[in-house]
Amino acid sequence: MHSFDLSHEDDEDDDGDDDEGEQLAAPIKPKRVRSNEEEEEVVYHPVKLSRNDLYRPPTAEELNHLKEAESLFHCSLLKMQMEELLKEVTLSERRKQQIDSFVKTVTRLLETVPVSPEVEVSDLSWLSGAVKVPFLLVPKTTKGKFHMAPPASIDLIGSYPLGTCIKPNIKVDLAVTIPADVLRPKDVLNQKYPRKRALYLAGLAQHLKSSSDIGTMRYSCLHGNRLHPVLLLTPSGKDSSCFTVCVHVCPPPGFFKPSRFHPQRNNIRSEWYTGLQASHAEGSGPPTPHYNTSVLADLLPRAHFQFLSAIKSQCSAFCDGVALLKVWLHQRELDQGTGCFNGFLASMLMAYLLINHRISNSMTAYQLLRNSLNFLATTDLTVSGISLARDPDSTAPSLAEFHSAFQVVFVDPSGHLNMCAGMTACTYKQLQHEAVVSMKFWDDPTVDGFHCLLMTPKPMIRTSDHVFQLCDLVKLQACCKKQNLLHELMDRSGNYVETALPFVLSLLQKGLGQRIHLLIHSLSPDPEWSVESEAPKYKAQPPLSFGLLLNPELAASVLERGPPADNPKAAEFRQLWGSRSELRRFQDGAITEAVLWDGKSTYQKRLVPKQIITHLLQLHADIPESCVRFVGAMIDDIIAKGNEVPSTGEEESLVVVQSYDDLSRKLWNLEGLPLSITAVQGAHPALRYTQVFPPEPVKLDYSFFDREKTCRSLIPKEDKPCPHYITPITVICHMEGSGKWPHDRTAIRHIRAAFHISLAELLKKNYNYTCRPCPTHLDVWKDGLVFRIQVAYHREPQVLRESVTADGLLVVRDNEEAQALEMATIHKPLLTSTLHGLQQQHPCFGAVCRLAKRWLAAQLFSEAVSEDAADLLVASLFLQPAPFTPPSSPQVGFLRFLRLLSAFDWRNNPLVVNLNNQLTAAEYTEIKNDFMASRESLPVMFIATPKDKKLSMWTRRAPSVQMLQRVMMVAAESLKVLEQQLMDGSQIQDVRVIMRPPLDAYDVLIHLNRKQVPLLRHAVDPPAVSFSRGVLADAAAQLGGALPVIDYNPVSLYLTELREAFGDLALFFCDPYGGTVISVLWKPKAFEPVPFKTSQVAARSVKVTGEEVKTVPNVEAILEDFRVIGKGLVKSVEARTEKWIF
Amino acid sequence: MAPSNKKHATEKACVIPGGFTVLSLQFSSDSVAQHSLYVKEHKVRTEKSSYRPLDRTLFVLNVPPYCSESVVKDLFSRFGRITSVELRDHPGSSEDSGPKLSKIFRPVSKQGFKVGYIVFESPSSIGAAKSHPHDDPLVVSTEQRPVETGIQKWIHQYTKSFIHPDKLQLTVDSFMQDYDRRKEEEAERQRQEAEKQQEDEEGWVKVTRGHKGTKARPHSEAANQRTLQREGRKNKRKELMNFYTWQHRNTQKEHIAELRKKFEEDKQRIALMRAQRKFKPY
Incomplete structure (x- = not known):
């Protein structure tokens, strides 16, 4: 085995098979000592393959395998990760057997539904009181006959038989066909068919109620559509929460003519709906596209299922691809609720891409996902819809007709149904935005694509910069009334929330305009209720949440400048803003319509979107301010100070920075120093806007203090309270290198002291600043602030490292003292200026840092996570936001900070903070490899920066393993409590509870x-x-x-x-x-x-x-x-x- | 100081194995708890310094942070007159650290528990200290001799931290003068040594070992390493890497091995993640 003579392999020669065990066991020990609590956890060790394994001749198959892993994916890791993920979400064989047997039981039970005598539809006496009809009967009157009869057929449809069903929330769809003799072809009109269907469902529920095989039985409705109730069944016993069988009731295939459901046709008569006589002729009322769609969708599930089955048989990776896409959607909260992009649409989208040869049958699941996202990112279904229909019959509506009736268009294979009918344009835009962002991260080799695309949840509160909620949904009724949305209300069968939503969204979009990149809204979850209770009212829905992705440059502007007064658009502007719009004359001489919002400090300006939203909703939708719950800036209060103009520290920091700039200029201009100044650098958090409570200029009450006579200084009195704390703001002042500097550590210290003295004299003489020179620093009292100037000599760390051994050899040894000095005079100033630059790019960076550090301090972690480390952690949120976009409000930044602390895998990954974008992809890999190779000896929290790739100097001392564990635990808990509180207005509102x-x-x-x-x-x-x-x-x-x-x-x-x-x-x-x-x-x-x-x-x-x-x-x-x-x-x-x- | 009526209760000193006598110490007369000081005569074989004469030095362990040298001096002067008190963070021989620094430039010492070396004027005091009864505690802060702690102490410290610039300048100047003088002396000595190495009239050079650090050529670790590296590079340049067939074959083998290794590493990483349930997306 040692036949290969490779010189650089010599050091690995000795790790043959025999001592491999020892090699693996060795690194465990130190880890165990360091962390007693988590002994059972697995630790990563660099692999040691024996030489035999590494150099054995490869087989053809293995070569293929390795090649594929290398060329298809960024690295083989990603491929394996995907495989593992799929293993996690797909159903096990055992679970499938359980489902099959339960479905069989249910089918058997359903087949034995007894026939009941025919009665009027409005007569519910045949139902026992224990089961209610899952339908809101508005208006009440319905004509027609109804009776129960055994179903014509019962079939499995949807994701489960298709094989695209994934965990969690396993839902098995069961289509039960109503026998044809219960229905009449004319039932399409005036909700007769939906009501009969609901009655039939109630009849089934009543029949199933007596069976002991059914665990729980609840009603729900399909994607929030109240016309389409479904019955949710779970098995009895311990498996009851594992899966749900969802019973759909459909008409026999082809029972209704699809042409009746053209989006331009009317199927709900106004006279029936309003009870008033209308002047419309028969069949020419206002179109009811949504009602039509909901009935039509019932006719087609079997056809869709067959279509997808055919596609699936062509493409082997179809199921896995759909599963991955569904995971992606689920992480973004897009796959559930009213108007969602559900798993069915995901399958249909992939089918569309396959049919149109956007993806080929031989692609892998990974490629399917990637191509689908690419398609979503580049296609706008709100303007150019797509259709799966190969050759639609002549009665099918055209795409243009679909577009005029719906916001998002994706037509099914029959050519009659728009599968995205319920989706709002905002939701699609969100989907598109997510796809664009995901594609960007996917192509970025420095981002762990798998983790941020498929493993990281993106709840709205953590994704959107500002979030607000509409609490009292009843108020939307008033909105419908004010905007005269009766026809739409009729079309949506009285669901005023759904009716008003598109209007509210477009209003906000118009009002917020350039201030936001994206407006998103929560998808109301499907209501579920017990079969024994009445269907819940619309107002019982949880509050609607809206999220804003702000444009940081414009979001906080207090001025909304409109068109000039004589422009025809001015009227439109006035109409939008109402009484807030006024004519204003600007400095450039123009006289235009404008709206001026309140806001002096940055903190107040951040709330301008709130003012806009409440104003617009009040003005146009009659929604009072009390119904709008704005959660965009609730946490800001923690660091807010000041009574008249509350501020979160931006203004105070600016004062400090300006004063520092002035001082630095003055230092540069000093004349008469023995050596010239080469650099003046700030080295204090206040100089990068991240000091939790920035120093404020103060004026002193001299009578409060004692005096120190010789130096004209105040000193605290023993019997008085401790005086106001004045933070010295560190400034490093580098002096020119010269041969005059001594080459001796103590002598350098003395020379530095001499510089402090002469600087003090000059500052006193030229600018009359009170100064106090000390051996280590010089304090300057300026503008009510204190600056602490430290003179630095760039060769001093080197001098500290040098020493002469007994035999006269000059050795250079790193030591604590030199490191500390380098930290103070080189690394801290550099970090300060870099982060100062980051603040200029992202205006809320400082505020996030302040919140984060306030939280760390309040939770007693300020020793564990130093200020600099905390700033770096926050910086990473801005520099590497994947899968999000950089935060534009302090609150969302803070939430992501907590998430980063709690969810980052500190043990196995270095956190790379790419300051100034200096690191290349190759350096990322290098950092990662170095980290992996010497994990055991590195700090538990490892933060790498371009200047510090191997040591993580900011976290070298702290935190310890135990402290990091605790920080992670507390962060996770704080995040949970905070997010719940922010999203739920009914809880006690006290964000300080996390502090x-x-x-x-x-x-x-x-x-x-x-x-x-x-x-x-x-x-x-x-x-x-x-x-x-x-x-x-x-x-x-x-x-x-x-x-x-x-x-x-x-x-x-x-x-x-x-x-x-x-x-x-x-x-x-x-x-x-x-x-x-x-x-x-x-x-x-x-x-x-x-x-x-x-x-x-x-x-x-x-x-x-x-x-x-x-x-x-x-x-x-x-x-x-x-x-x-x-x-x-x-x-x-x-x-x-x-x-x-x- | 010790009340005589208490003397007869248990007059025994508490000596623990190892030869240390345990003395108790409390901060003030109304303190409820006591620290233990461990004292023993200073006995080190290699001790040569004259600071700590073996027969007259008492070695004290566990001196609380609020006992400064003067406090310790006061506390122990009941056993006899004291010449000097030295407090240190760790036991060990006193090291002599370069030129004497003025107080301002000395690094701040840690305020923890210390060890003390107390030098008495007469050797008999050591015996007195060692036989001091355990239940007669030494009291740090008394009416006559209050010891400042807490706010008082910090305000005092703050006040003391002021140095008048002139005084500071004076210290710096005197140090630098001293430093320059030493530098000059050093230079002078080097010059003399260089002179010594020169030929005399008869053409002889006197070879001496010389003082440390007087070698003419750069004599440092970095220079040594540079030379070694240069040698290594020279050797490498002579070698041809892609000349023989076996060398080429080996490169290919290396590539496959690299791929395999990466694959194995990835697999292991996955196994690790799976063990930590890292693939559960929600």
Whole structure:
């Protein structure tokens, strides 16, 4: 086996079969140690194939296999992933047997329906009271005769016999044909046939009710169409929730003439519907296309089934392709509800593509899916419909006729039926948009296409930037009345929600115009109700939700500029906007119609779409504002500050950035420094708009402080509350490299101090800024803000790494100190400027970061996920949004942040944040391979950036495995709670609930004295009382004056001391933004008694048993120390567990 | 300091195996809990420094963070007069770290539990400390000698952190002067050594080992590595890669092996994902 003489293989030579076991077992151990809780989880190890396996001569079959995997798919992984996915969703043989046997039982039962005497249709006495008719009888009167009789035939139709049925929600369709003698050919008119069908269904339900084989029996209706009730049956016993048999009732094939259902014909007479005498002649009322379609659709299911079966037999991958497409649709919530793109349409679409040779019979499931999406992306069925009819008969309507009656057109093989009749143009646009986006990601080699297309759910709340709901659906009745939609209402048999929806959608589309890319709406789920109760009213539907995909440039504009006053379009504009429209004169001299919305701060401007929506709905649809529930910006409140003009920090950040820009200019212009400045860089979150609460300019009340005489500085008074916290904003100032710099670490430190002093002198002299030079930095008090300037010398990290060994060899060794310095002077400024750039591209980036970091801090994770890491996580949402589009509102960004935290597979994948788009596809692969090769030694949360491909420096220290586990768990739970609350207006509306961490898991709680918590006002639930903190309210920042108290925060000082003293024994958690409780968690390992060792006795007491000395933590003394160290700050120490007694 | 009436209760010192005496320490007289200090005479075989004379140095473990050197000095002066107190994060020999830095430039020390080396004036004090009874605790903060902690301490620290620019400048200047002087001395020495290596009148060169770091050619790890790499590249250039048939055949074999390996890797990854139920789409 060692016959191949390949030099670079030498290192792998020794891993033959015999020691393979050892190779595999070795890496497990360190992992186990690190994570006790998840031992059962599987870990990835790089494969080791033996040389025998790798170099054995290939067979032809294997070669084909490998070739296919290589050429057909991006990589063989994708192919295998698809196969695995299909295995997950297709039905097992066992399940199929269960279904078959249950269907047989039901069929047998249905065949024995007894014949009942003929009665008037309106006479329901033959039904026992226990079963109701699943129909809303509006209007009540119906003429005609009805009787029950055994069905003419019972057939399986739809996805199950076709083989395209997938999990979950397995639905087996059973078509029951009404015997011809129950119906009359004239029953098409005035809902007679639908009513008879409903009666027949009730009759079947009554018959089945006595059987013990049926588990539950409920009514529902097909895709929300109330004219078409169905009966849902589940088997009895434990399998009851596995699948549902759906009983459809249809007329005998060909019973009605298809030409009667031409979309231009009328089949519901107004005089019957309204009860009033109308002047129309017979058969020339307003067309009823939707009613016609619903009856016609009943005639054809068998024909469709045969058509699809024929197609399926031609193309072997048809079923798998349809299954994949259905999974794709399901993830996008497009496959269920009224007007959906259901599995049937998916099959028909694929059939269309096959017939038209868009796809060939020999393609694989993967190619079928790809081509279908490509077709959807490039075809607009709302303008150019498609037809499956080969040679339609002369009575079939033309495509143009279909288009005039329906918004979306896809004609079935018979040429008479539009299968997309119920779909709104918006839904199709959504479908098309999703297909376009998916195709884009599919072609992108840097995106895990499989995962984001087929595995990631896209609920509306996480997809759309803004979401709003119409709650009181009864109000839509008023809308129909106002817009005079009687004929449409008649056509939709009184379903005012469906009637008003297209109108509302077009109104909003017109009003929002360029502000949005896409308007989508939820598809009302099919109602289900018990056979014993009446059919639910339309108003019982859950609220209608609408989603907006904003255009970030225009969405927040407060001005809606219309046409000039003399333009004929002006009238239209005035009609649309009503009293809000007014003539305005603009700077360019034009006088045009315009609407001006309210909004001063970014936070308020984000709500302009809300103003538009409520205004338009009120004006044109009589829907009051109280019915519109706008959930687009509910979470923003968490970081909103300010009473008069509430703001989420954009304006404050801008002030800081402007002040910084000014300072940087002034630094550049300084003259008289021994070396010139080569770069001034910001290195603070506030300078990239991501500081949770940006620093605000303050004016000081001098009487509140003591004075430090020599340096003219203020210092806090002991008896007063802790003063206002002033954040120093870090600025790195690189000095020119020169031979004058010493080549010695301490000397460099001294030179830096000298630079701080001379910078301070110059700034004082030229601009009269109060400065405070220190060895490590220089604080500058400017515009009510404090900037902390640090002078940096680019060769210093190198100097720190160098050392001379005893025999005079100069060695370069990486060390903590050098890394920390590089982090502070190189990486942080770079990250800050890069993310600042990202903020310019995506205006809501900063707000998402602030929300994300506020959440992390509130949940006590700010130690686990550092600020920079959190910013990078958020940046990844904008740079790699797949399968979404980049978020355009803080809320949706925050929801996706939670989703990313909780759902990302941190163990097996690196998170690549492609800042500035610098990484190529090859580098992605390289990163991934490097990651896989050394997974065990890398940080648990691995974030790669273009400048940092191998180390993940931002997450090197934290989080630990346990902390990441907890972060993921809490994020998942927060996301669930938040989304439920946002989508359900009936719950208590308190989004802050996700910001309150559970404290019962902690061992000790240290309650703090509020007076000494400087950031108290930023707390999640700010207390009613507030303390004076030495800041004057009328903020006009002053120049010069005494230096304020900078960076003095007793809570963080206390935490530092606690961690330094007891970091080996316990973990300390605190919300840095106004948290008044420090939670302490003992480390279980530290509490095991250990033998007495001089290096391990800190805060421990001894226990002597014979000659053996063990030490355990001295908990009483430690608790006492908590009080002593935090004297004045600590209110009480509450020990909650007795865990230290083992 | 110790009340005499309590003296007779249990006057025994608590000595644990290993030779340490346990002294109890509490923050103030009304504290409810006590820390234990572990003391022992300092006894290290290799200790040569004069800072810690073997017979007069007491080794103390587990000194709480609020006990500064002066507090420790006060606490232990009941056993005899004290020459010096040294507190460190870890036990070990004292290292001598370059030129003496002014206080401002010294890195901040950790505020954790420390170990202490207390040097008494007379050796007898060690015995006194070691036989101190366990139930007579040392008290850190008393009326006469209050120890600042918490808010008080932080405000004090904040106030102390101010350095007048002139003073800072002075420190920097004096350090830099010192540094320049040392540099000059170093340069001078190097010059002298170079001179020594030159030929004398009779044409002889005196070969000496020289001081460390005085080699003329670049003597660093990076330079060594560069040389090695250059050698390696030279060797590689001489070799022909696609010359013989077996070399070509091997390339093909490699390709197949690569494909196989990737395939296997993918399969394994899938198996892993399946095990984690990663394919359930909803």
